């Protein structure tokens with residue numbers, strides 16, 4: 416088929432859903448379409464293995480999904496860049512470098528950011544936990560440098576706690592002063608079950624993580640953090656892990672949003688026909704779920720089917736998110752806590768199960 420008669424399908428972001436869609440195209444290409452992927456960098460980290468990478472259990476190669484290899488295998492184009500605008504009327508996407516791409520169908524899977532723009536000094540001195548690629552690179556360089564290591568993690572949700580334990584574990588043999596603090600303005604792990612809270616609190620203690628609760632952070636400085644009560648804590652690696660913030664450019668797309676996330680219906684389609692949104696950047700209006708990789712993964716077959724159906728002019732399929740899923744939390748060393756339907760277990764066997772699930776996930780690529 417002539418390249419010009421092909422429809423243009425643009426996948427914005429190399430998040431988990433898009434990586435799986437690309438992978439599935441190896442077996443059955445999208446008929447009548449050319450696929451373009453926009454992502455900053457040629458790889459995207461797999462979130463399940465991020466705490467293990469931070470702790471030193473996995474290498475960067477093991478953590479990363481190779482988007483360049485995937486796109487090459489399926490004849491798609493990978494653009495190393497960042498989308499900064501989308502005009503659903505003109506069906507155009509603008510890139511940071513000034514280029515513009517036209518699309519017939521588009522899907523957005525750009526994740527979220529943990530950048531704390533409202534916190535004084537964070538943009539200059541803080542490291543957001545998301546996007547994962549930027550965080551991983553900064554952690555790698557901090558971990559391998561010599562000298563004092565004072566880490567402060569702002570936000571005591573499960574991701575903040577998991578990262579704090581992983582960092583403390585990685586630094587346990589560091590020659591020089593080390594401290595890891597987990598800061599929360601209310602109580603840590605407040606969204607988790609009592610069982611998870613108790614087990615993770617114990618593991619934080621075992622890893623030497625100091626927990627400071629009920630006190631907000633007023634500012635981040637070049638030397639650490641200033642607390643709301645005026646105290647200062649020394650820190651030279653300050654991680655933002657409080658909340659999920661949508662990427663700012665999405666607000667100007669004109670798409671219907673919910674709290675800044677792209678509102679999608681059961682077909683994963685936004686308010687603009689032919690524009691889909693998946694993963695953390697989407698809000699499933701019909702059945703809101705927490706931001707978790709498991710939903711991004713399960714959305715992939717539905718998104719792929721709907722791209723095919725939309726190209727063929729066929730009705731779209733629906734995605735029904737599961738109510739509960741197996742939550743697996745690494746506890747620093749090669750131990751993990753797992754919980755599903757109120758049943759919780761911890762130990763090295765659970766870590767081995769998590770390791771197997773994560774390695775199997777990566778093997779498919």
Ligand SMILES: Cc1cc2nc3c(=O)[nH]c(=O)nc-3n(C[C@H](O)[C@H](O)[C@H](O)COP(=O)(O)OP(=O)(O)OC[C@H]3O[C@@H](n4cnc5c(N)ncnc54)[C@H](O)[C@@H]3O)c2cc1C
Pocket residue numbers: 427428429430431432433453454455458459460462463465466496497498499524525526527544545546548574575577578662693694695696706707708709710711743
């Ligand atoms: C420490 C930590 C541990 C976690 N552990 C788990 C876990 O064990 N299980 C679980 O289910 N969830 C976990 N999560 C949540 C999980 O990370 C997310 O739910 C998951 O990554 C969402 O995937 P996604 O498809 O939305 O895209 P993401 O994985 O967020 O990827 C988005 C991609 O889009 C790219 N991008 C960003 N902006 C642009 C742009 N403007 N243009 C183009 N590309 C762009 C990014 O570089 C990235 O490659 C964890 C999160 C954290 C922080």
